[in-house]
Amino acid sequence: MTGLAVVGVADDTDGPVVHLVTADERARHCPDCGARARRSKDRRVTRPRDLSVGSRRPRLVWAKRRWRCDELTCRRRSFTESVPPVPPRKRLTTRLRAAAGAAVADQGRTVVQAARDYALSWPVVAGAFTSHARAVLPAQPEPVQALGIDEIRRGRPRWIPDEATGIWQTAVDRWHVGFVDLSGKQGLLGQVGGRTAQAVIAWLADRDQAWRDAVQYVAIDMCTIFKSAIRRVLPQATLVVDHFHLVQLANQTLTEVRRRVTVTHRGRRGRKGNREWELRNRLTRSAARMRGEHVDALLDELSNLPRVIGAPITVAWNAKEDLLDLLATARTGNRSAICCTGSTADAPTPTFPNCSA
Incomplete structure (x- = not known):
């Protein structure tokens, strides 16, 4: 290691013990004022850890001096020798x-x-x-056309008391927010702690105006926190809700309809023996991933139920499947094939390349 000299090596059961001294004249210069020290204060022995050599890990013993700084204008009165391979107040070598x-x-x-x-x-x-x-990594990510924002939970939160106010403040937030490039190949652009609008705004504000103007679409879940942040910082961007949460909401709605009609008609929750309860898992599956005879059997089962139970569930199931068919067109690249009879037939649907959400 540059700046250190070996003065002795001793064998030990745990590995060789390497004794070092400082061999760099620059280590005598004060790190604040740069003046060369002339008086030694005392000696210190440190044991920085280094890389292994084969299967053995050498133990370093560095005997270095503590010098006095005699410059009257320098605030530092004394300092310990340091070299680039072992920075000050570090217990590991830089290469380790x-x-x-x-x-x-x-x-x-x-x-x-x-x-x-x-x-x-x-x-x-x-x-x-x-x-x-x-x-x-570059200091700033390259401009993106489609930006994805989502949160992730990491560990447990931690709090510390504020001595001035006596209120507990969040020291470690379990929620982190990630920013992803959906239209390019950059992947994860950044991650910040805290699931708040201010955290999202602060990350976006660190990008320059040209970078923010290049963002055309922002894919989020149905979170009002992200929505408010995007409307403030990226007003020109089109908000896109990712498919997963749309399908999840559709399945939750279907489940709520099934539970509601069961309670209304039977006066209790569903249980074994109630066919609509036994079909609960099959109802939330995609018909595109089921065999044709299984889909026909499911519809027959629903038609055999009492009308006050089977009819609402069938309508909710058909609405969920229509939504899945609509979302599937995003992967075909031919959205002109969408046929709708409602008022949203002519509504523009945002698209961007290389994005399946």
Whole structure:
């Protein structure tokens, strides 16, 4: 390592013990004022951790000096020697930290696996990966045409008390918001903590105006937080609701209709022996993924139920299947084939390439 010299090596059962001293003259210069120190205050011994050599991990013992800064205008009165391979107040060498970050970024290892391989803690490897990614990624993502926004839950929230007000403040939020490029190949653009409109606005505000003007479509779930943020920062963008949540809402509506008519007609919740309750899982399946005879059997089962139960469920099921057929046209590239008899037949439907949502 540049700036260090080996003065002795001793064998031990856990690996070699390497004794080091400082060999860089620049280590005597004050890090604040740059003046060369002339008086030594005392000596310190540190044990920075380094990469393994084969199957053995050497233990470094660095004896370094603490110097006095005699410059009257310098606020720092003393300082300890440091070299680039071992920065000040660091217990790891830079190459060990870089190797741990590269293992996660370039070698496909998880943070837990890299921490286990290099005998480091999870926070240290996570920080090394962040530093590695910050060095290789561009400062700003390239402009995107279609932007996707969604939240993810990570762990548990943590709070700390505010001594001034006595109110508990959120220190770690379990909700994170991710921004994804849906029309290009950039993938995940960024992730921020907190599921709030201000968190989304702050991330978008960090992009320049040209980047924000290039966004034409924003795909979100049915979250009013994201909607309000987009309307404030990206007023020109068209909001698009992703297919998953639309289908989920349709299935929830179908389930609510089934439960309501069962309670109204039978005076209780559905149970074994009630055919509409036994068909609950088949009703929420897509007919396109079922065999034709199974779909016919399902419709026959619904027609054999009492009309006050079977008719509303059949109408809700048909509406759900019509929605699935409509959403399926997004993957065909031929939306002119959509045939609707309602007032929304001529409504424009936003599209963007390379996006199935």
